[in-house]
Amino acid sequence: MAENKIKAKEQAFKELSSKEKTKKITDLLLNNAMYIIIVLAVIYISIKVPAFLKLPSIVNVISLTAAKLPIALGIGGCIVLTGTDISAGRVVGLTACISASLLTTTYKVFPDMTSAPPIIVVLLIIIVAGGLVGLVNGFSVAKFKLHPFIVTLSTQLIVYGIILMYLMRGTNNGQTLSGLTDGYRSLITGTLFSIPTATGSVAVPKYVLYSIILVILMWVIWNKTTFGKNMFAVGSNEEAANVSGVNVSKTIIMVFVLAGMMYAITGFLDGARIASANANTGLNYECDAIAACVIGGVSFVGGIGRISGIVVGVLLLQIIFTGLNFLAVDANMLYIIKGLIILIACAIDMRKYLVKK
Amino acid sequence: MEEPNQQTTPQLRGLYSKVKISVRTLNIVIVVLIALLIVCMAYGIKKGGFRVSFDTQGGTVVESQIRMYGELLENPTLPTREGFEFDGWYLDPGGTVPWDTDTDTVTESMTLYAKWKEK
Amino acid sequence: MEKQTVSSESKNVLLRMEGICKEFPGVKALDNVNLTVKAGTVHALMGENGAGKSTLMKCLFGVYNKNSGHIYFEGREVNFKTSKEALENGVAMVHQELNQALKRNVMDNMWLGRFPKISKWCPLTSEKKMYDATMKVFEELDVHVDPRTVMSQMPVSQRQMVEIAKAVSFNSKIIVFDEPTSSLTEEEVEHLFRIINMLRDRGCGIIYISHKMEEILRISDEVTIMRDGQWVATRPAKELTMNEIIRLMVGRELTNRYPEKDNKVGEPILQVKNLTAQYSLLKDVSFEAKAGEVLGVAGLDGSGRTELLENIFGIATRKEGEIYLHGKRVMNRNARESLANKFAMLTEERRATGIFGIRDIQANTTISSLPKYKKGPFLSDKLMSESTEWGIKAMRTKTPSQKTQIRSLSGGNQQKVILARWLLTDPEVLLLDEPTRGIDVGAKYEIYQLILDLAKQGKTIIMVSSEMPELLGVCDRILVMSGGRLSGEVGAKETSQEEIMTLATKYA
Numbered sequence: 013m014a015e016n017k018i019k020a021k022e023q024a025f026k027e028l029s030s031k032e033k034t035k036k037i038t039d040l041l042l043n044n045a046m047y048i049i050i051v052l053a054v055i056y057i058s059i060k061v062p063a064f065l066k067l068p069s070i071v072n073v074i075s076l077t078a079a080k081l082p083i084a085l086g087i088g089g090c091i092v093l094t095g096t097d098i099s100a101g102r103v104v105g106l107t108a109c110i111s112a113s114l115l116t117t118t119y120k121v122f123p124d125m126t127s128a129p130p131i132i133v134v135l136l137i138i139i140v141a142g143g144l145v146g147l148v149n150g151f152s153v154a155k156f157k158l159h160p161f162i163v164t165l166s167t168q169l170i171v172y173g174i175i176l177m178y179l180m181r182g183t184n185n186g187q188t189l190s191g192l193t194d195g196y197r198s199l200i201t202g203t204l205f206s207i208p209t210a211t212g213s214v215a216v217p218k219y220v221l222y223s224i225i226l227v228i229l230m231w232v233i234w235n236k237t238t239f240g241k242n243m244f245a246v247g248s249n250e251e252a253a254n255v256s257g258v259n260v261s262k263t264i265i266m267v268f269v270l271a272g273m274m275y276a277i278t279g280f281l282d283g284a285r286i287a288s289a290n291a292n293t294g295l296n297y298e299c300d301a302i303a304a305c306v307i308g309g310v311s312f313v314g315g316i317g318r319i320s321g322i323v324v325g326v327l328l329l330q331i332i333f334t335g336l337n338f339l340a341v342d343a344n345m346l347y348i349i350k351g352l353i354i355l356i357a358c359a360i361d362m363r364k365y366l367v368k369k
Numbered sequence: 370m371e372e373p374n375q376q377t378t379p380q381l382r383g384l385y386s387k388v389k390i391s392v393r394t395l396n397i398v399i400v401v402l403i404a405l406l407i408v409c410m411a412y413g414i415k416k417g418g419f420r421v422s423f424d425t426q427g428g429t430v431v432e433s434q435i436r437m438y439g440e441l442l443e444n445p446t447l448p449t450r451e452g453f454e455f456d457g458w459y460l461d462p463g464g465t466v467p468w469d470t471d472t473d474t475v476t477e478s479m480t481l482y483a484k485w486k487e488k
Numbered sequence: 489m490e491k492q493t494v495s496s497e498s499k500n501v502l503l504r505m506e507g508i509c510k511e512f513p514g515v516k517a518l519d520n521v522n523l524t525v526k527a528g529t530v531h532a533l534m535g536e537n538g539a540g541k542s543t544l545m546k547c548l549f550g551v552y553n554k555n556s557g558h559i560y561f562e563g564r565e566v567n568f569k570t571s572k573e574a575l576e577n578g579v580a581m582v583h584q585e586l587n588q589a590l591k592r593n594v595m596d597n598m599w600l601g602r603f604p605k606i607s608k609w610c611p612l613t614s615e616k617k618m619y620d621a622t623m624k625v626f627e628e629l630d631v632h633v634d635p636r637t638v639m640s641q642m643p644v645s646q647r648q649m650v651e652i653a654k655a656v657s658f659n660s661k662i663i664v665f666d667e668p669t670s671s672l673t674e675e676e677v678e679h680l681f682r683i684i685n686m687l688r689d690r691g692c693g694i695i696y697i698s699h700k701m702e703e704i705l706r707i708s709d710e711v712t713i714m715r716d717g718q719w720v721a722t723r724p725a726k727e728l729t730m731n732e733i734i735r736l737m738v739g740r741e742l743t744n745r746y747p748e749k750d751n752k753v754g755e756p757i758l759q760v761k762n763l764t765a766q767y768s769l770l771k772d773v774s775f776e777a778k779a780g781e782v783l784g785v786a787g788l789d790g791s792g793r794t795e796l797l798e799n800i801f802g803i804a805t806r807k808e809g810e811i812y813l814h815g816k817r818v819m820n821r822n823a824r825e826s827l828a829n830k831f832a833m834l835t836e837e838r839r840a841t842g843i844f845g846i847r848d849i850q851a852n853t854t855i856s857s858l859p860k861y862k863k864g865p866f867l868s869d870k871l872m873s874e875s876t877e878w879g880i881k882a883m884r885t886k887t888p889s890q891k892t893q894i895r896s897l898s899g900g901n902q903q904k905v906i907l908a909r910w911l912l913t914d915p916e917v918l919l920l921d922e923p924t925r926g927i928d929v930g931a932k933y934e935i936y937q938l939i940l941d942l943a944k945q946g947k948t949i950i951m952v953s954s955e956m957p958e959l960l961g962v963c964d965r966i967l968v969m970s971g972g973r974l975s976g977e978v979g980a981k982e983t984s985q986e987e988i989m990t991l992a993t994k995y996a
Contacts, residue, residue: 038396042396042399042400045399045403049403049406049407053410061438061439063439190465232866236866236867237865237866237867238858238859238862238867241851241854241855241858241867242855242858244844244847244851245844245847245851245855248844248845248846248847249840249841249843249844249845251840251841252835252840252841252842252843252844253844253855254803254823254841255801255803255823255833255835255841255842256823256855256856256909257823257824257826257827257856257913258823258824258855258856259824313846314846315844315846315847316846336410336413336414337438337476337477338438338439339413339414339417339438340417340418340419340436340437340438341410341413341414341416341417342413342416342417342418342419342420342478343477343478345409345412345413345416346413348409349406349409349410349413352402352405352406352409353406355402356399356402356403356406359395359398359399359402360399362390362395363392363395363396363399366390366392366395
């Protein structure tokens, strides 16, 4: 079947005039330019630094992808609504700081504390905190019809202020929080399973599993629930959704709240993963997440996007940046490259929907 | 001619709702941006290398080094400080995460801090 | 009043449009239309909604490119590319909906894009020159407005005067007025007419588009009537009567075929009492609708037909009024509530408020009835695709598959998908706003058949349409709206297009 289809396509292609052929090829090349660049870069890097394709490096890429997935899954929903969320990174920072301050052995932020609260309580606290920020975002977007960019720009600042004040509490005096409890660290970074290699074994951390669970959860929410269907409807045509009996405001608010919770979980994972948290934890995470979503085909046109696309987007972005790190590219240059990648991804995304008139 | 403004605009919504750009121009933009990206990557790779700086925290100055990914540090000249004894390089100023110059490999730009012991 | 220029000497002809044709995909919007405007006359352009008046004007101003035909202005052939070019050549238009920078003052709006400079060498704009020039034009037109007033603080009538003054300041020879009196009081209308008369006496050619017959008969010298994109007649206004105009406007033969009407009208189930809208002109509308009945709503554009449906369905804000279904009061405060109360509404703007263009047929079909497909907390793909399949079959929608994007379908098939969406909510009252707009003739017939089938199942259908033959062919009773009020109710069998048109212009 598949072969026949390919042959039929070949046949159809041969019948086109040369001008149309050029056009088809240009379309194909440009619409997939991002993937082509990344594949070429990976080939180049693996020739230059063979270690890049070795198991430890691959496990490293997968772990980092898993760490950055939840935030992208959250932002994906906002982009489906034709919006965006630039408060994401700061929410990650806030929740990481809360986790690190409670699940600690040094009690710097809360000097009166004598033992760390149960992990589940902390997890609930930060999910509520993330959800609250999402609620503020969603409410302003849904009820005041403010552009998500403006709303999340201001909440981002507010959250940053809260982080700074929080870190000044107690005897901490704004310093980096560390000294996390072993329970917390092992829950997140503990070994899920080890892959034996010639020179020892490579451990896959537990948070990879949590990320996979979140991906499945989000897939179900996006594809199998009324809320998910409503989200896509609101994203593709808000007016029509309203007429069709969709509660538009509620849907928008829920998308942002869900996103906030996802950021909170990212913060929870990140605190333990990095083994410390400070005011700069989570900085610029939203840029990576937005770029990953756009590369993964979640379009700013609205109403388009798949969970699988987001996973692929995060993975590709992680591969290229790990690769560039192997080539010892300066971190400052990486920012410029990241910016360019976002621009190109948006331009290609726009091109796809300009052509399909 | 097609009827203008009716066929395209309602479908191009979201952040692109005001976009009035031809595919041709967009192609050029994309190609230029890709070229820029490749130039940046090439430059970054050519100039590649992580800068490892040393903060001696009051001791004599130690020159920074440029290393590639996965390389060991060239054994830096040890700093000295009046009345103190050098107690190794650490990743944090507080001196809790040690850096072993014989086994630890460089994976990013960083600063190493000296730790001092009173004589 | 002596009209010295009604003679038909060709040198007096200012503007001649000959054999203008314009096609949109699937529709012939203009078919060989002629229009001749002489200097020093007011030429009225009349026709029903969709007769092609505004399309013709858009061709003149270069908003649309005409497919064929010629436009001669002062003897030269012209082909304006933009309305700015037309304006610079002396052809201006005063729009029905004013496009003005409301936060700027009067002068800024008058001289936008051509601000006078202080001098040749000083590129700064000169407030004083602007003020003086504005005052000069205002004095000519007998308008008493301070050029420094901010636009948004002035009533619509004055803003319209500014627009006219702008046209005059360009020394326009042809000025098109598109429904200029729709938001004016009687006094303001008098002032407008004085200005129009003055412009005419100065030798301008005025094209006056309006639905209001009394005005037309009063102010115009000649009347051109259009119908279905075709030129029907051009007559001196003196020879015309209101009845004559109506006859010419609606004198279309019932060419469309309609399915046989075999629905049985039952008991009244829906009562609407004193419905008045908060933010639109809809006022004090009361009617009853029966089970199994197709109730038509006729009226001109802007007569409040769409607003009536929107208010019943709760997507527009109601000021007062009550709705009863089966004798029980229903609130219908928003679409969700109306849905629960078994109402359904097909909106007029299919692209803007109907379809989810980039979503597939299944998503478009099931969006309003999602709770039906729940199995536990999750939606069942199987149930959804079964319902979609039913929708496609029942509506005879032509689509490659359920997973096709709806925007790749034709207008008629899109409409069928939306109808299926609503039928899956199992409604009792269906509100259809222009269900056949932008649909080709064959598909229209199918939609009519669907509507009558639904009526046969005992559903109440309220259908708004601009096409009178359609209303006469499909409906049992027809409500006629005019100026936001109900101006009459007629039986579809007993009435005629002329009677409806007369009612539709009652309060206009």
